Amino acid sequence: xTKQHITVTVNGEAREADVEPRLLLVHLLRDTFGLxxxxxxxxxxxxxxxxxxxxxxxxxxxxxxxxxxxxxxxxTIEGLSSGADLHPLQQAFWDQHGLQCGFCTPGMIMQAxxxxxxxxxxxxxxxxEGISGNLCRCTGYVNIVxxxxxxxxxxxxxxxxxxxxxxxxxxxx
Amino acid sequence: MIPGQFDYVRPSxxxxxxxxxxxxxxxxxxxxxxxxxxxxxxxxLAQPGLLVDIGRVDGLDGITxxxxxxxxxxxxxxxxxxxxxxxxxxxxGLHDVSGGIGDPQVRNxxxxxxxxxxxxxxSDWPALLLALHAQVVCRxxxxxxxxxxxxxxxxxxxxxxxxxxVLTEVLFTRRKRNSGGAYAKLERRVGDFATAxxxxxxxxxxxxxxxxxxxxxxxxxxxxxxxxAEQMLVDVPARDGEFRRAGQAAGAQSExxxxxxxPAEYKRAMVAELTVxxxxxxxxxxxxxx
Numbered sequence: 001x002t003k004q005h006i007t008v009t010v011n012g013e014a015r016e017a018d019v020e021p022r023l024l025l026v027h028l029l030r031d032t033f034g035l036x037x038x039x040x041x042x043x044x045x046x047x048x049x050x051x052x053x054x055x056x057x058x059x060x061x062x063x064x065x066x067x068x069x070x071x072x073x074x075x076t077i078e079g080l081s082s083g084a085d086l087h088p089l090q091q092a093f094w095d096q097h098g099l100q101c102g103f104c105t106p107g108m109i110m111q112a113x114x115x116x117x118x119x120x121x122x123x124x125x126x127x128x129e130g131i132s133g134n135l136c137r138c139t140g141y142v143n144i145v146x147x148x149x150x151x152x153x154x155x156x157x158x159x160x161x162x163x164x165x166x167x168x169x170x171x172x173x
Numbered sequence: 174m175i176p177g178q179f180d181y182v183r184p185s186x187x188x189x190x191x192x193x194x195x196x197x198x199x200x201x202x203x204x205x206x207x208x209x210x211x212x213x214x215x216x217x218l219a220q221p222g223l224l225v226d227i228g229r230v231d232g233l234d235g236i237t238x239x240x241x242x243x244x245x246x247x248x249x250x251x252x253x254x255x256x257x258x259x260x261x262x263x264x265x266g267l268h269d270v271s272g273g274i275g276d277p278q279v280r281n282x283x284x285x286x287x288x289x290x291x292x293x294x295x296s297d298w299p300a301l302l303l304a305l306h307a308q309v310v311c312r313x314x315x316x317x318x319x320x321x322x323x324x325x326x327x328x329x330x331x332x333x334x335x336x337x338x339v340l341t342e343v344l345f346t347r348r349k350r351n352s353g354g355a356y357a358k359l360e361r362r363v364g365d366f367a368t369a370x371x372x373x374x375x376x377x378x379x380x381x382x383x384x385x386x387x388x389x390x391x392x393x394x395x396x397x398x399x400x401x402a403e404q405m406l407v408d409v410p411a412r413d414g415e416f417r418r419a420g421q422a423a424g425a426q427s428e429x430x431x432x433x434x435x436p437a438e439y440k441r442a443m444v445a446e447l448t449v450x451x452x453x454x455x456x457x458x459x460x461x462x463x
Contacts, residue, residue: 004181021181021224022214043174045212046364048278057281063211064282067181068204068228111278132363133276 006070010035011079019066025059026050028066029076037077037106041135048134051107051114052076058114060133077106080113088154089113089147098147100138108134112148120156124149176214183226187233187339190225191314194337201225203339205248205287208279209296233286233341236260243267243345247286251275254285264345265458266305266354266372270297273356276364286340289325292332292395295366299326299396301356302343303388304372310342311335319344329394352376353458357451359443361434367391368434369443371399371423373451375411377459382406387419387448392429392440399423402448411459416452420445 003018010033017032029035029052041049043062050061053075081087089109092098099105108131115122115130122130127148128141136144184190194201202221204210205228213219227233227248234248236257243264245254254260255271274280274288274297288298289309302309302322309320311334318338325332334340358370367390374386385406387399402419409415429440 002180020178022176022178024175043215045208045279048276051278058278059282060278063208065181065207065211065224067183068207068226070183115277129363130277133278 004067004070006067008066008069008071009073011075017066021065021067023066024062025052025054025064025066025069025074026061028069029061029074032066035076035078039103039106041103041107046135047104047107048111048131049104049107051110051134053110053114056117058111075110077110080109087113088158089116089151092147092150092154093144096143096147096150098139098144099136104134104136104138108136108144112144112151115148116152116155120159121152122148174215176211177217177220179214179221180223181226182223183229185229185231187227187230187312187341190227190230190339191312191337193223193225194339195314197223199336201336203227203290206250206282206284207287208275208283209287209291209293227339234284238263238347241347243347245285245343245345247289247340247342248284249286251280251283251285251288252277255280263348264354266301266356266374266455267345269354269356270301270372273297273358279364285343289343290332290334290340292326292330293366294329294393294395295370295391296396297356297358297367297370297390300370300372300388300390301354303396303398304374304386305345305354305388306386307346308344309334309340310344311338312341313338317341323398326395326397331395348462349376351378351459351463353455353460353462355451355454355458357447357454359447369427369429369440369447371444371447371451373448373455375406375452375455375459377411377456380410381408382411382415382456383408385419385452387423387451389423389427389444389448391434392427392444394428397426399426399448401426406452411452411456413449413453416449417445419452420448423448 039049041047045063200222204224204226234246251271307322354374356372370390372388376384390396402422424441424445429437
């Protein structure tokens with residue numbers, strides 16, 4: 001079976017690879033590109049540990065072939081924060097102790113990030129429904145839900161804050 | 174888990190996809206969202222020589238209402254259907270099903286056409302298609318066939334679609350006044366396949382049922398229409414006693430097997446109860462749609 005040449009944008013960077021059609025997206029990310037933040041959990045489309053964003057939609061990267069993603073824009077856990085600062089979700093998982101072993105965390109955070117893009121102020125029920133495709137065997141989800149609630153607060157505060165800051169700076173100048 | 178080797182093409186239009194399917198008859202499988210087919214490939218339960226990815230074929234994901242039909246393109250995802258305003262306002266049965274399949278990631282990518290063509294014996298869409306007497310449109314180089322849902326689901330993972338055909342649309346009858354639909358599902362946990370699922374549709378005339386449709390999933394080699402129950406519901410009052418009798422009939426017509434999701438008798442009892450719940454919800458919605 002001949003390899004196929006694909007081009008994808010991963011975390012803002014254009015990447016290319018020659019892949020067998022049967023190569024799963026998660027293996028492209030981990031083995032070909034070395035982005036091992038995305039985890040392989042169940043490998044049966046259940047657990048969500050491999051969740052990434054493909055063209056703005058959260059996807060289980062163990063249930064997509066790399067060739068299907070040809071031309072797509074992909075975001076992984078490595079691309080969530082800019083620079084050294086943690087993304088508000090990463091900070092919130094730290095603050096709220098939203099993880100124990102940490103295996104589910106990259107997928108959980110990527111799914112939560114997608115959820116908050118769709119619904120910036122989710123109720124507790126909506127958060128639980130939103131992460132229903134992501135399994136955590138340690139925490140019992142209580143602190144994960146708290147972490148997502150904290151991040152939702154931080155993100156919506158940041159949404160309104162810069163406008164005020166810009167006005168103030170202008171006033172000072 | 175690594176699938177067996179296969180060739181892969183991603184045609185940009187339907188004509189090209191149909192030509193490839195005709196050239197490689199019997200060798201190829203159509204890939205859409207992938208959430209049904211890829212798990213099977215990984216388990217090597219399916220080993221096609223060629224995957225024809227219709228993920229970038231334009232024009233197969235529309236949701237439109239005409240004078241007499243609701244037409245859903247095969248590539249419409251469960252989420253697109255769930256969030257569509259026409260569906261949300263007028264098609265509660267579709268709204269129930271599309272919001273309850275798998276989990277959010279599955280609904281982001283999984284498509285109605287993929288789910289229907291895959292015909293898993295425990296999948297949700299077939300039950301609703303059967304209850305609502307929907308039709309499935311399949312296209313090949315030879316032309317188009319419109320197949321009644323009740324002739325489409327043949328056996329486990331087996332439909333009347335030909336290897337050279339692509340499922341392009343699902344057609345529902347446009348909703349009438351005094352009619353309503355609903356889907357009631359029992360699952361062990363969120364995202365599991367249905368232990369049992371029942372879709373019901375009713376049309377009321379006065380306080381009586383003029384017509385009822387019931388589709389059942391998870392408890393037979395293939396989803397089926399509970400025809401005995403449907404017959405019992407014609408021209409009877411829309412009330413719990415009648416729903417219970419219909420539920421018993423639907424349970425009796427099921428052929429469940431005892432497995433990890435429960436013993437056969439339990440599943441039959443659940444079909445009976447879910448039938449009552451789906452009929453109740455469908456009736457309430459029909460009354461509210463006068």
